[in-house]
Amino acid sequence: MFSKGTKRKFSDGGEEISEEGLVGARVASSYSLQRQSLLDMSLIKLQLCHMLVEPNLCRSVLIANTVRQIQEEMTHDGSWHMVTEAFCNAGQSPSERLVATEVLCRSREQDAEPKVFSVISYEGCREEEVVADETLCSVSVRDTVSNVYLAGRMGQCWEKNELSGIERDEEVLEDSRLGSGEDEEINTEDEASTEGPKTIGQVFGTFEIKNGSPGPDSALEELFSDVDTSYYDLDTMLTGMQSAPKMGPYDLLDSLGPSHGSPSIVSTPNCRSDLNELDHIMEIIVGS
Amino acid sequence: MEEESDSRKINNSFLRDHNYATEADIISTVEFNSTGELLATGDKGGRVVVFQREQESKNQPHRRGEYNVYSTFQSHEPEFDYLKSLEIEEKINKIRWLPQQNAAYFLLSTNDKTVKLWKISERDKRPEGYNLKDEDGRIRDPSTITSLRVPVLQPMDLMVEAMPRRVFSNAHTYHINSISVNSDYETFMSTDDLRINLWNLEITNRSFNIVDIKPANMEELTEVITAAEFHPHQCNTFVYSSSKGSIRLCDMRASALCDNHSKFFEEPEDPSNRSFFSEIISSISDVKFSHSGRYLMTRDYLTVKVWDLNMESKPLETYQVHDYLRSKLCSLYENDCIFDKFECVWNGSDSVIMTGSYNNFFRMFDRNTKRDVTLEASRENSKPRAILKPRKVCVGGKRRKDEISVDSLDFSKKILHTAWHPYENIIAVAATNNLYIFQDKVN
Numbered sequence: 001m002f003s004k005g006t007k008r009k010f011s012d013g014g015e016e017i018s019e020e021g022l023v024g025a026r027v028a029s030s031y032s033l034q035r036q037s038l039l040d041m042s043l044i045k046l047q048l049c050h051m052l053v054e055p056n057l058c059r060s061v062l063i064a065n066t067v068r069q070i071q072e073e074m075t076h077d078g079s080w081h082m083v084t085e086a087f088c089n090a091g092q093s094p095s096e097r098l099v100a101t102e103v104l105c106r107s108r109e110q111d112a113e114p115k116v117f118s119v120i121s122y123e124g125c126r127e128e129e130v131v132a133d134e135t136l137c138s139v140s141v142r143d144t145v146s147n148v149y150l151a152g153r154m155g156q157c158w159e160k161n162e163l164s165g166i167e168r169d170e171e172v173l174e175d176s177r178l179g180s181g182e183d184e185e186i187n188t189e190d191e192a193s194t195e196g197p198k199t200i201g202q203v204f205g206t207f208e209i210k211n212g213s214p215g216p217d218s219a220l221e222e223l224f225s226d227v228d229t230s231y232y233d234l235d236t237m238l239t240g241m242q243s244a245p246k247m248g249p250y251d252l253l254d255s256l257g258p259s260h261g262s263p264s265i266v267s268t269p270n271c272r273s274d275l276n277e278l279d280h281i282m283e284i285i286v287g288s
Numbered sequence: 289m290e291e292e293s294d295s296r297k298i299n300n301s302f303l304r305d306h307n308y309a310t311e312a313d314i315i316s317t318v319e320f321n322s323t324g325e326l327l328a329t330g331d332k333g334g335r336v337v338v339f340q341r342e343q344e345s346k347n348q349p350h351r352r353g354e355y356n357v358y359s360t361f362q363s364h365e366p367e368f369d370y371l372k373s374l375e376i377e378e379k380i381n382k383i384r385w386l387p388q389q390n391a392a393y394f395l396l397s398t399n400d401k402t403v404k405l406w407k408i409s410e411r412d413k414r415p416e417g418y419n420l421k422d423e424d425g426r427i428r429d430p431s432t433i434t435s436l437r438v439p440v441l442q443p444m445d446l447m448v449e450a451m452p453r454r455v456f457s458n459a460h461t462y463h464i465n466s467i468s469v470n471s472d473y474e475t476f477m478s479t480d481d482l483r484i485n486l487w488n489l490e491i492t493n494r495s496f497n498i499v500d501i502k503p504a505n506m507e508e509l510t511e512v513i514t515a516a517e518f519h520p521h522q523c524n525t526f527v528y529s530s531s532k533g534s535i536r537l538c539d540m541r542a543s544a545l546c547d548n549h550s551k552f553f554e555e556p557e558d559p560s561n562r563s564f565f566s567e568i569i570s571s572i573s574d575v576k577f578s579h580s581g582r583y584l585m586t587r588d589y590l591t592v593k594v595w596d597l598n599m600e601s602k603p604l605e606t607y608q609v610h611d612y613l614r615s616k617l618c619s620l621y622e623n624d625c626i627f628d629k630f631e632c633v634w635n636g637s638d639s640v641i642m643t644g645s646y647n648n649f650f651r652m653f654d655r656n657t658k659r660d661v662t663l664e665a666s667r668e669n670s671k672p673r674a675i676l677k678p679r680k681v682c683v684g685g686k687r688r689k690d691e692i693s694v695d696s697l698d699f700s701k702k703i704l705h706t707a708w709h710p711y712e713n714i715i716a717v718a719a720t721n722n723l724y725i726f727q728d729k730v731n
Contacts, residue, residue, distance in 0.1 A: 038564060039700045041622060053374045057462055057481040058512045058531050062568045065510055069564055 032079055035070055042067045312411065315718035317705055320384035324709040327355055327716055328395055329723055330380025334364035336397055336450075338408060355725055359408050361450035364399040376401050382467050384476070386489075394453070397474060400463040403478050405454035405489065413441040459485050459495045466515045472523040479516040482509075483530060486540075490512070498546045499528060499538065514629075515575045522581065529586060533570030535595065546609045552583065553600045555593070565617040565626065572627040578638040579710075585630040585641055590614060592643050594655065607653045607660065610645045612683045612694045625699050634710035644703030646721045647692070649679060665703060667723040676726065 049055035112176050311332025321326050327339040340358035348708075364378040379399055386394040392409035402723035417439045421427050462480035469476045477486050477498065484499035503509050516528035524540045536549035544607075557566060569589040576585045583604070584595040590611060613620060620626040625646070632643040644650045645662070653660045662679045669677075682691040705718040713728040 035564075038621075040617070045624075053372060054463070056627070058514060058571070058623075061512050062571060062627070065567055066564055069567070152475060216422060 035074070039070045039074075042070070044089065289730070313646075313721035315338075315705060315721060315723060316380050316724070317383050317397075318707040318716045319383045319385060320707050320709055322387050322710060324712060324714065326358065326384045326385070326393060327707065327725075328385065329716075329718065330363065330383050330397055331721075332379040334362055334366070334378030334380060334399065336361055336363045336383065336395070336406070338382060338393075338395075338450075353727075359448040359450050361406070363397045363404060363406065364402065367401075381464055384467050384469050385475055386469055389473075396467050397470065398464050398478065399465050401457065401460050401465055403456040403464070403476075403487075403645055404452050404662075405456070406450050407453045408448065408450045410446060410448055412443060412446045415439045416442045437560055454489065454492050456487055456492050456495070459487075465513070466517065468516060468518045468526070469665045470518045470523050471521055475523075477516060477518065478524065479513055479528065484513065484516055484526075484546075496544070497543070498540065500545070500547065514572050517575055517577055520577050520579060520581045527575055527577070527584060529572035529575040531568065531571040532669050535572065535575055535584060535586060535590060537597070543555060547600045551597070551600050552601075553595050555602045561614075563617065565621060568621070568626055569617065574631040576632060576634060578634050579636065580638055583638065585632050585634060587630050587643055589626060589628075589630075592632050592641060592651075592653070594641070605655060607641070607651075609643055609651050610649075610681070612681055615692070619629040620699070623699065625702075626706060628702055630702075630704050631706065633706055633708045633715075635708050635713065642706055642708060642715060644706055644717075646702050647697040648701040648703060649681075650703045663726075665719045665722070665726075666701075667722065675729065 042063050046060065046067065049060045049063065291455070310333075312331060314332045314337075315329050316332050320326070321328070325341050327341075329337050329339075331337075337357060337595055338359040339355035341353045341355050352659045355717065363380060366378045367376040369376055377400055380397050381400065382396075382398050384396045386396070386405075388394075392407050395406050395408070397404055397406060416423070417437050419428075419433060419436055419439075456478070458718040460478065460480045462482050464478050466479040467476060468479075474489055474490075475486055477484055478495075478680070479485075480497075482500065482502040483497055485495040486498045487495045499513070501511065501513060503610070511531075512531045514529050514531055516526060516611050519525035519527075525537065526535045526546075527535055529535045532538075534552060534554040537551035537553070538546035538548075539550045540546060542548070542550060543565070572586045572588050577583070578585065582597060584597065586593050586595065586603075587609075590609060590613060592607045592609055594605040594607075596604045617626060630644050632641060634641055639650055639656055640654050642650060642652045648664050648666045649662050649663055650665060651660060662681070663676045664679050677690075680691045681697070682688065682693055684694075687693050703717055703719050707716040711714070715726050717724045717726065
């Protein structure tokens with residue numbers, strides 16, 4: 001996307017661009033590329049935050065607000081629609097997409113949570129969201145292993161929604177992240193079983209599953225290797241602005257992990273976080 | 289504003305190999321007590337090191353008031369929350385001294401979840417001549433006790449003891465970022481990302497929630513509390529700052545739950561500087577009342593601002609700490625430096641303010657003369673007892689001698705924590721695992 005030395009200027013406001021004269025189009029396209037890479041970077045950061053049981057809340061909130069801001073601007077100038085369209089056509093057979101769409105729709109209908117993070121104000125919003133969700137899978141999948149993982153993760157996302165639907169009590173809700181380990185068991189075939197409304201008993205059942213499940217560490221490693229490469233790709237893509245000392249991909253992961261580096265602290269990749277919002281953002285817009 | 293680096297650099301790693309600094313040695317907070325006699329540091333390893341100022345001696349005038357290690361203790365240990373399957377770091381986030389009321393000293397230290405009250409006291413005598421036990425503390429056989437004697441206190445080498453007196457736990461779901469002792473000396477507050485709790489210093493099993501900004505639905509969360517502090521004289525007044533760049537002043541007399549502020553300090557955004565990073569760089573990392581209680585100082589990523597308590601619409605003064613970073617925000621976002629939490633401090637007379645920057649640089653701003661200076665805390669570039677040379681960062685164009693270009697700044701060497709003696713010109717600057725103490729030139 002970016003060649004080395006590409007001038008990056010984020011301080012330009014979107015409005016200014018439309019007022020640019022002859023070079024306007026070129027500037028605008030480079031601006032949107034920059035904005036896109038900023039969005040990518042933010043989403044990766046969010047995803048890494050999201051893996052921690054207790055991310056730095058201030059940082060997560062600021063990054064999420066940045067994503068929201070970029071999204072708003074992209075929605076405003078229509079590029080958001082283009083992004084989702086592009087993903088829609090990116091190497092996915094229509095039939096596959098259709099199946100997933102149906103599944104996602106159903107699960108979404110079930111959780112009655114207010115949709116804070118509406119993608120765009122257009123009709124058939126749900127369908128577009130689904131496309132984006134589908135993209136989340138199709139784009140980030142790198143191998144079959146992570147494919148299984150990601151599918152599991154999605155199942156778990158719906159689970160969360162259901163959980164939060166049940167547990168209005170805040171403290172219980174916070175504790176419910178305990179149940180997050182279960183998604184190792186869930187793969188695409190199991191989705192149907194996760195869709196039914198859960199009783200509290202079932203929620204507790206997940207605790208047991210978690211305890212008995214094979215160690216999350218292997219899944220974690222795979223996940224990290226996946227993130228590594230993607231971050232690295234992004235990194236090379238962004239070489240236009242490497243003047244400041246920067247962290248290597250591994251440093252970044254190190255710094256995100258708790259200081260003592262025991263794998264258990266990082267917890268399962270799909271652990272429950274208080275920020276349901278981040279879930280939604282990830283569901284909706286990852287994949288660019 | 290030239291300072292002499294009087295005290296030699298006190299390396300916190302005295303406990304271990306001098307050249308081997310671990311993550312645990314990184315200093316995470318610095319605080320003078322109310323007389324300035326003691327200086328406490330906390331580190332990522334959960335230790336607290338207290339330094340005491342040496343008595344002045346006539347025959348060594350250059351050793352005026354050096355700070356030496358007085359006591360070292362492990363304040364917090366790493367813990368594991370089994371319910372949440374979560375490790376609680378031992379890192380000391382803040383230290384606050386209580387005003388001294390007897391021979392002993394008391395301080396509060398906190399990590400992410402738990403506040404502890406420590407008593408630091410001296411002992412230079414020990415009782416000798418017990419009847420029922422011998423000198424080693426073993427119980428004596430009663431049949432051998434044939435006479436009674438009066439135990440006596442014998443002088444011994446000075447021993448400094450640190451003992452935990454209270455543990456204030458289980459009140460915070462999120463990470464504690466601030467603690468502040470009230471001017472009534474009976475209560476203190478602890479602040480996490482979404483809530484502020486009020487404690488009585490004597491009562492550990494109960495606290496009162498005085499601010500709660502947690503939305504019912506966490507998806508709606510867009511703002512967090514970043515710091516909070518009590519007014520230095522009015523025990524009912526406190527302020528807290530937010531990640532959106534605003535400061536709220538609350539009056540506890542108004543209601544038990546201070547969700548409604550009495551004053552709201554916020555500066556409208558400058559449209560010419562608008563970018564995707566506007567909100568991140570306006571997030572307030574520290575808020576401090578002036579000693580007089582008339583002003584507030586806030587630090588955001590690029591500036592430090594002084595507010596008059598009587599003017600909410602805009603700050604009285606704005607000082608640029610490192611404006612040359614404005615063009616580097618994207619890189620700083622990428623390497624996460626943009627989320628660094630710089631603190632700020634007042635001098636004793638509220639006329640000078642100090643805050644940190646990168647490359648081991650720290651900045652001082654004289655509010656009266658409007659002069660500012662950039663100084664460097666580094667072992668390589670300043671020798672003990674040498675006068676600190678002002679440093680200059682050059683922005684673009686030609687770099688002059690003695691200047692450092694923006695591109696060669698070391699962003700891993702950041703000065704986040706500094707402290708100023710309550711009434712003398714002595715400052716303590718924490719640069720990763722080193723503590724530097726500078727003071728005014730000795731005449």
